[in-house]
Amino acid sequence: MIKLKLVKKSGPFIESNQSTGKIIKNILLALMPVFIYSGIKQGFFYLIITILVGMISSFTIEFLYQIIILKRRKKEDIIFDFKYNYSFLPGLLVSLILPYGTTIPVIIIASLCASIIGKLLFGGFGNNTFNIPIIGLLITIIIFGGTYKSLPLDTKYNNDDFLIKNIEMTREENTIPYKLDRLVLGDITGSPAEVASLVCIVSLIFLIITKSIKWRISIIYISVVFFLSTLYGLFYYNELTFGLVQILSGGLLFYSVFIASNSVTTPVTNIGQIILGMGLGVLTCLFRFITPYYYESIIFSIIIFNILTKYLDNVGFNYKKEKTKLMLPLLIILLISISIFII
Amino acid sequence: MRGLKIPHRKKMSINDIIEFQKPKEIYIPLICGEDTNITIIPKVGSYVYKGDIVGNTKGKIKRYIHSSISGRVKSIENKMLLNGTSIKCLIIENDFKEQMLDINGVKDNIHKYTKKEFIEIIKKADVIGMSGNGFPTYMKYDTTEKIKTLIINAVECEPYLTVDYMSLKTKIKDILDAVDAIMEINKIDSCIIGVNKRNKDLIKFINQYVGTYLNIKVMGVPDLYPMGWERSLIKATTGLSYDKLPIEKNIIVDNISTIYSIYHVLKTGLPVLERIITLSGEGFEKPTNVFVKINTPIEEILEKFKLKDKELVLVGGGPMMGINFPTTNTMVTKEMSAILALEPLNRIETACIRCGKCIKSCPAGLYPVLIKDARFNKKKLKKLDLEKCVGCGLCSYICPARIDLRQIVKYAKETLKGSD
Numbered sequence: 001m002i003k004l005k006l007v008k009k010s011g012p013f014i015e016s017n018q019s020t021g022k023i024i025k026n027i028l029l030a031l032m033p034v035f036i037y038s039g040i041k042q043g044f045f046y047l048i049i050t051i052l053v054g055m056i057s058s059f060t061i062e063f064l065y066q067i068i069i070l071k072r073r074k075k076e077d078i079i080f081d082f083k084y085n086y087s088f089l090p091g092l093l094v095s096l097i098l099p100y101g102t103t104i105p106v107i108i109i110a111s112l113c114a115s116i117i118g119k120l121l122f123g124g125f126g127n128n129t130f131n132i133p134i135i136g137l138l139i140t141i142i143i144f145g146g147t148y149k150s151l152p153l154d155t156k157y158n159n160d161d162f163l164i165k166n167i168e169m170t171r172e173e174n175t176i177p178y179k180l181d182r183l184v185l186g187d188i189t190g191s192p193a194e195v196a197s198l199v200c201i202v203s204l205i206f207l208i209i210t211k212s213i214k215w216r217i218s219i220i221y222i223s224v225v226f227f228l229s230t231l232y233g234l235f236y237y238n239e240l241t242f243g244l245v246q247i248l249s250g251g252l253l254f255y256s257v258f259i260a261s262n263s264v265t266t267p268v269t270n271i272g273q274i275i276l277g278m279g280l281g282v283l284t285c286l287f288r289f290i291t292p293y294y295y296e297s298i299i300f301s302i303i304i305f306n307i308l309t310k311y312l313d314n315v316g317f318n319y320k321k322e323k324t325k326l327m328l329p330l331l332i333i334l335l336i337s338i339s340i341f342i343i
Numbered sequence: 344m345r346g347l348k349i350p351h352r353k354k355m356s357i358n359d360i361i362e363f364q365k366p367k368e369i370y371i372p373l374i375c376g377e378d379t380n381i382t383i384i385p386k387v388g389s390y391v392y393k394g395d396i397v398g399n400t401k402g403k404i405k406r407y408i409h410s411s412i413s414g415r416v417k418s419i420e421n422k423m424l425l426n427g428t429s430i431k432c433l434i435i436e437n438d439f440k441e442q443m444l445d446i447n448g449v450k451d452n453i454h455k456y457t458k459k460e461f462i463e464i465i466k467k468a469d470v471i472g473m474s475g476n477g478f479p480t481y482m483k484y485d486t487t488e489k490i491k492t493l494i495i496n497a498v499e500c501e502p503y504l505t506v507d508y509m510s511l512k513t514k515i516k517d518i519l520d521a522v523d524a525i526m527e528i529n530k531i532d533s534c535i536i537g538v539n540k541r542n543k544d545l546i547k548f549i550n551q552y553v554g555t556y557l558n559i560k561v562m563g564v565p566d567l568y569p570m571g572w573e574r575s576l577i578k579a580t581t582g583l584s585y586d587k588l589p590i591e592k593n594i595i596v597d598n599i600s601t602i603y604s605i606y607h608v609l610k611t612g613l614p615v616l617e618r619i620i621t622l623s624g625e626g627f628e629k630p631t632n633v634f635v636k637i638n639t640p641i642e643e644i645l646e647k648f649k650l651k652d653k654e655l656v657l658v659g660g661g662p663m664m665g666i667n668f669p670t671t672n673t674m675v676t677k678e679m680s681a682i683l684a685l686e687p688l689n690r691i692e693t694a695c696i697r698c699g700k701c702i703k704s705c706p707a708g709l710y711p712v713l714i715k716d717a718r719f720n721k722k723k724l725k726k727l728d729l730e731k732c733v734g735c736g737l738c739s740y741i742c743p744a745r746i747d748l749r750q751i752v753k754y755a756k757e758t759l760k761g762s763d
């Protein structure tokens with residue numbers, strides 16, 4: 001009898017080099033350009049403090065939650081949670097999408113809301129129905145209304161100079177109140193995410209190459225917004241750059257790359273993802289053009305589609321057998337896009 | 344074409360085919376396919392000749408079990424099969440004389456059979472699909488449909504495996520002779536040998552020999568797993584798809600090892616008694632291919648071909664679809680194409696991140712993640728085409744959360760079956 005050290009395992013006996021950890025690592029890497037660019041624009045000290053506050057808040061609350069409420073106190077459980085729950089992420093993303101100049105207590109509250117309400121109450125990593133950072137942001141907006149922005153630390157720019165607050169008003173004047181060069185370069189008082197719009201394209205390319213996100217959502221989202229608002233701009237302002245303005249403002253690029261394409265809360269099928277991209281695009285345009293809440297339009301679109309994820313999964317899977325299943329969502333999308341031009 | 348590029352890891356075992364023809368004993372499992380209702384022919388203590396029928400099925404589908412050596416029946420014992428089931432085995436002690444009872448003599452010309460004789464011979468010799476499924480080969484040829492195309496599966500899409508590659512490299516003349524004979528006997532118009540298109544040297548090599556056979560050609564197929572799956576292979580080589588069986592499109596697919604065993608059967612009149620298997624993986628000191636007797640105990644093989652002294656997983660078959668055997672007290676079977684000694688993976692299952700990669704990679708077009716979500720919901724499961732799963736394992740392979748989706752699909756299938 002030969003002596004062997006045999007281990008019992010079930011197959012497959014090789015595995016891909018893709019893992020959740022790697023995907024998250026890639027997303028963090030893709031955030032680097034954003035970090036650097038915003039850092040240059042808004043100051044690294046400010047940015048690092050903001051991000052650290054967000055990350056530590058999220059991490060701490062999740063740690064406490066695991067230990068006190070879930071009673072996971074064994075060493076291996078703690079290590080497992082530490083390794084596989086990515087508890088710092090909500091705070092990190094929230095701190096990037098909160099407006100420039102948000103005070104530290106507000107950042108803490110937003111991060112905690114994201115972690116607790118967005119993630120932990122739904123059962124933790126991988127179980128959330130709603131996009132986690134969006135929940136954090138949304139609740140902050142609800143609690144603090146417009147006041148959460150406190151004073152901008154930097155008064156170099158005047159907000160109203162280039163942020164479109166109310167399309168209705170400007171439509172009559174037949175002008176677009178923005179300066180494209182400033183938007184492109186990020187010389188605006190937005191969140192770190194908004195400032196770094198342009199470099200998000202680099203991140204997107206990186207994430208597509210490394211297959212780390214559902215790129216269909218990002219690309220289609222951006223394209224639809226671009227296409228619809230270019231049409232809209234031509235129609236109402238006789239202005240060709242309106243589409244560009246739209247995708248560069250309000251952090252749309254950042255949201256579409258890092259938030260809207262979030263893997264847990266979006267459909268699993270290609271078709272579902274394509275419909276989601278289109279839906280987000282038309283909804284965002286609709287909200288942007290008919291309401292004064294320019295910046296929040298993305299947030300609401302994403303939240304609405306989070307609810308529809310299961311439905312889109314079903315569409316994506318049924319459509320193979322019954323092509324008609326596609327009709328309803330496509331029809332709605334078409335109707336919304338038409339309504340944008342009529343309202 | 345659906346599928347994924349996965350690592351090859353084939354180089355290490357491309358060197359030689361070593362003869363390992365003298366096992367001290369063999370364990371003949373008394374099972375044909377799933378059928379364990381077998382008439383045992385020799386008594387314990389009696390002498391069997393090489394090639395003797397030692398058992399046959401009682402059911403409608405007649406199949407025969409042969410002894411690959413000559414010697415005395417030592418006992419009947421239970422041994423473990425790869426899949427973990429314990430099965431009655433005839434243990435035969437080798438007298439190393441290779442005694443044969445009725446020697447037909449080696450034939451010079453293997454073309455001189457009628458179709459009926461051909462089918463009878465490969466049925467008696469128990470030629471079966473030698474790369475996993477174990478389906479009796481004669482059943483495919485025993486058809487009134489016209490067979491237009493014979494596709495030879497030499498894709499070997501599983502990593503580590505080099506049986507097909509080495510067989511082609513070393514036995515090409517015999518194989519082409521067998522293919523030509525099969526085509527002539529069954530009046531088949533053309534033959535396509537499907538090889539991974541990455542193996543340019545192999546394609547070139549075969550092309551040097553096929554020159555004289557006008558109706559045989561080699562075709563490179565995409566470097567994807569599971570390209571060796573019949574549906575994919577037929578699609579890639581002919582562009583056709585079928586509903587249930589390839590014969591609907593007048594096609595037969597056979598694995599290269601099966602063709603090689605048909606060659607032996609036609610040449611010698613003996614049943615299938617040997618096969619080539621790959622011994623590979625990081626755990627073998629010297630990975631290689633061996634020509635072994637069917638039913639050789641794995642233990643004897645591992646005594647000769649040493650494993651490294653570290654934690655290893657032993658796998659029968661390829662790393663994607665093969666089965667782990669936790670004990671070495673088992674034997675080589677006809678379907679077994681490899682013994683792999685691999686470093687164990689540390690798969691830690693985490694939460695599904697709904698990335699959809701399992702859906703994109705499934706060659707059968709299933710939705711593994713949706714099956715996982717619906718696994719307790721029979722009504723929903725019914726809609727998810729579970730029976731189409733081919734068990735390729737790509738979903739489990741690709742899942743970034745390391746969820747063993749293939750297993751979940753399998754359980755879901757069983758749940759559904761139980762409910763009907």
Ligand code: SF4
Nearest residue numbers: 695696698699701742
């Ligand atoms: S591959 Fe794994 S993580 Fe991705 S959707 Fe499928 S089950 Fe979920």
Ligand code: SF4
Nearest residue numbers: 705732733735736738
């Ligand atoms: S094991 Fe089944 S479900 Fe998984 S990828 Fe293969 S065919 Fe699809």
